[in-house]
Amino acid sequence: MKYKLIIVRYGEIALKAKVTRKRFENILVNNIKNALKTKNLQNKLRKEWGRIFIYSDQIENCLNVLKNVFGITSISPSIETDSKIEEISKITKLFSKEKLDRKKTFAIRVKRTGNHDFSSQDVAVKIGNEIVNETKANVNLTNPDFELFIEIRNDKSYIFIEKIKGYGGMPIGTQGNILAFIDSINSILASWYLVHRGCKPIFLVNKKIKNDVLERFMDYWFINSKIIEISNKDNIYEQINKIATLNNCEAIVSGLNISRQSENVLDKIKDFKRQIALPVLYPLIAMEDIDIKRKLNLIG
Amino acid sequence: MKYKLIIVRYGEIALKAKVTRKRFENILVNNIKNALKTKNLQNKLRKEWGRIFIYSDQIENCLNVLKNVFGITSISPSIETDSKIEEISKITKLFSKEKLDRKKTFAIRVKRTGNHDFSSQDVAVKIGNEIVNETKANVNLTNPDFELFIEIRNDKSYIFIEKIKGYGGMPIGTQGNILAFIDSINSILASWYLVHRGCKPIFLVNKKIKNDVLERFMDYWFINSKIIEISNKDNIYEQINKIATLNNCEAIVSGLNISRQSENVLDKIKDFKRQIALPVLYPLIAMEDIDIKRKLNLIG
Incomplete structure (x- = not known):
């Protein structure tokens, strides 16, 4: 799969004051922009509640930069699509053909926010069945060889198979x-x-x-x-x-x-x-x- | 096996000055004595170069105390005997009967200091053969199920099968x-x-x-x-x-x-x-x- 997007997570910020959280997030976004600029990596950055999305044609290089930016807890190279179940299904099939065969086990993890005419459970069952038919692999929810994550957020969906750990901590400049x-x-x-x-x-x-x-x-x-x-x-x-x-x-x-x-x-x-x-x-x-x-x- | 002795190790002290090392060791010995006294554990303590030997009838309780005394890197409940190869052999056989059978693997680790009419290698070979004959277990030096340690120090020998880790650090009172x-x-x-x-x-x-x-x-x-x-x-x-x-x-x-x-x-x-x-x-x-x-x- 050719990725064009990285999802950046910065952990459950337990800050009580909204103002502080906003300041913290802005500093993190600036630090990310500067780090990518230092390494001459073209990108487009978008911020949503609790997440930062980075679009680029140089995903591997961007991952290398982001894993060393303080404040980031994890990153996932992802495929973005719309929230039609057929589109999600098409992409997940491409992933499973690459990664699975009859000797392997897998699990599907679905998260959903927004209004849709299906539930998370619906998506998991439908796509799980399709993957089993396609690859003859077996489902194993507790200790699978391969995990497939589907995040449906309103009219956009994100599909990824990796969560790369960052160093966490706090963005440089949030303290004195x-x-x-x-x-x-x-x-x-x-x-x-x-x-x-x-x-x-x-x-x-x-x-x-x-x-x-x-x-x-x-x-x-x-x-x-x-x-x-x-x-x-x-x-x-x-x-x-x-x-x-x-x-x-x-x-x-x-x-x-x-x-x-x-x-x-x-x-x-x-x-x-x-x-x-x-x-x-x-x-x-x-x-x-x-x-x-x-x-x-x-x-x- | 009924233990009556614990070997206490306090790590490779890299102190350059002998005076400091002596001070450090004396403080550690005092801390050990006080800790055992606090828990009303009768014992006899002997110090040798780089080691402390604690004799007691309440070995289990002593181990529980010693593992929390700072400065100690590891402890081993041990059997003490003389340095005749027949005596060592008798005790190791008792150990192996308790711990080994034909499905298990073992290794013998010998350390020797002093003058003897045999080498470490002699002891390992002789006792290894005896254990194989006795238990039908197999030798595996890299990843054995069971390790048997023999330390021959002049006219005394110590046989043990466990090295329990301590917290290391420095004895309380060596700094300000x-x-x-x-x-x-x-x-x-x-x-x-x-x-x-x-x-x-x-x-x-x-x-x-x-x-x-x-x-x-x-x-x-x-x-x-x-x-x-x-x-x-x-x-x-x-x-x-x-x-x-x-x-x-x-x-x-x-x-x-x-x-x-x-x-x-x-x-x-x-x-x-x-x-x-x-x-x-x-x-x-x-x-x-x-x-x-x-x-x-x-x-x-």
């Missing part, structure tokens, strides 16, 4: 700015954690440290942020305080953790507290070295 | 004191993370909050710490600062995280920074609510 002091690979992971929760980072690097790891990281996660270099000669704390104020940062993030190798981490932290005006966050503080390494491999 | 402000179940989890890394907590509770959850938590993890009640009437920050100083705390721990439900977490954190003299640590800061719930179930 943080100043990420990059003095090690661990500090990149520490900022990943807060960016994943919606904070927008400003990166502070020492002239000595090579920027290519950081730039690859930003490119991979579609983080479009300032990188500021500081000098080793002047007082580092003073520079941090000044840059944080200038850039409206609400906190500093550090990659420090309590590890067996380094002693007196709590002393260092007390020192930071005295010297740095803003609060310092340590998302890795209680992580073991081995878990940090594993996570670093995961985030690329 | 922290003041854990318990205002929610999340704050208990936050302090768990730091205690797991070796910090010793002092608990601060509000009169309104029930202590039984906290007490069950302390009992479960063998945390023997002060609980201090504060009043709602006076300035909370002033009380925190005072109690932290009196108890030699190096940091405060809070269960705050950036979640979709609560807004302006960074504002709260800035407020803490201004009002509290010590650094505040937020181990859950970048965790999602669902992960926090999952971990809370895990820690009991």
